[in-house]
Amino acid sequence: MARILVSFWQPLIGSSSDNIICYYEAFAKELKKFGNEVLILNRVLFTDAYFRSYAKEHEDFLVEEVRKFNPDLIIAFNNQIFECVLENTNCPVGLFDADSSYLFSSKDCISKYIERYFMVTHYENWENVYGEMGFSREKICTIKIATSCRREEKEKNKNISFIGTKFLQTVSENIRNYLTENKPNIYKMLKKHWSSGSYDYEELLKEFCPDLTCTKHDIAQIFDGRNYVLSSLLDLGLNLYGAGWHDGEDNNIALMSAYDSTPKFSLKHNQDIYNESKICLSISHPQTRGYAFPWRVYDIMATSGMLISSYSSLLKSQTKDFVDIPMYNSPYDARDLCKKYLKEANMREDVVCACNDFIEKHGRWENNFRELETFFRLKLINRGEGSIKFLRPPIQ
Structure with a gap:
C-alpha cells in the first residue's frame, strides 16, 4: 500500500471543496481501488494565484498535515505543488502534464528538485520538450489517457x-486594430485553415497576414x-x-x-x-x-x-x-x-x-498503473481497499 499525495489546481465547484472534476475524481478512486492511501490537495484552497509556488495562508498547517501523511509519492498535475511541500518531503515527484508546459506552475521547483522529479506525459515524442527542462530520457514516461467511465444502456434523450x-472571447487590442483594415485577410486565412486541415498557424499567418504580429494568446483567439x-x-x-x-x-x-x-x-x-x-x-x-x-x-x-x-x-x-x-x-x-x-x-x-x-x-487506469509501478519503482496495484482524504484548511 502506497501513500500518494495528489496535487492540482481547480476552482471551487458549488458549496463543497470536495467537489472535483471527474478526471481527478476517477484518478483518486482508481488509486484507492488498488489499495493505496490518497491525500488530495487542491491548491486553490491555499492560494489565489495559479502560478504561485508558496501557500498564501495556512502554510504551517499544510506542512504539518503533509508530514503526518508522509507520502511515498507526490503526483502534481501541471506541477501544481507548493515548495513548502517539497521542502518537507523526500519522496519522488511525478509531474503529470494535464496541459502544455507553459501552464506548469512553480517551474523553479523543477530545476531545484530535479533529482526527485519524474515526468509523466500523454504526448508521444515530447522527449525533447521535457529534455530542455532538465529531464533525462529515462525519467520521462509516456502513457495513454485513461478513464473510469462505463457503458450503460440509457434512454437516448x-x-x-x-x-x-x-x-472568453475578448479580442485583444492588437487584433482589433488589425481587423479595422484587414478583415478579408483573416477570413481568407480561416477558410484555408478549415478547408485544408492545416494547423501550421505561423505559416497561415505568414501567407495571409504577414504584417500581423501575434502572441500565443492572439493565435489562440484567432484559431479557436x-x-x-x-x-x-x-x-x-x-x-x-x-x-x-x-x-x-x-x-x-x-x-x-x-x-x-x-x-x-x-x-x-x-x-x-x-x-x-x-x-x-x-x-x-x-x-x-x-x-x-x-x-x-x-x-x-x-x-x-x-x-x-x-x-x-x-x-x-x-x-x-x-x-x-x-x-x-x-x-x-x-x-x-x-x-x-x-x-x-x-x-x-x-x-x-x-x-x-x-x-x-x-484505456483503463490499471494498464497505466502497471507501467508507472516500474517507472516510479513503487507498488501501485495492491490487495484490499485504500482510502481517500481531502486536505482542507482549518476552520477559522
Missing part, C-alpha cells in the same frame, strides 16, 4: 452533447473554433454543459439557450450525459494543433455515446487498429458528420462498440 469550458462548431449544430439538437458559458458578455443568444447551468462535474454526471447522448462531441484547444486531444475523449469512448472529434493525429494513431473515429476540421465538417450519424443508429453502434473494445484493452 440527447441528440448531441458537449461538456467543456467556454473560452469552439463557438463556430457548436453554433453550427444548434438546429440538430445541442445540449451544452460546462463552466463559464454564462460568464461575460455574449450576443450568441441561441448558443446560450442550449446551455444547461446545472453543475456537471463528477464522474457520474459525465457518464450519465454521455450514455444518454446519441453523439458526444469533442473540440480540442487550438494549441493542440491537430495533434493531441482532451482527456474527455476516452470517457466518451467508454460509454454508449458515439464520439465525433476534432482532428487529432495522435488519437487517429492510437486507435487505428480498432476504430476509424469520425473527425472534422471545420464547422461544416462537424455538422455534416452529425447529420449523417444522427440518421444511422447502426453506424453509431458500430463505432461505439469498437471504441468500447479499444478502451477495455488500452
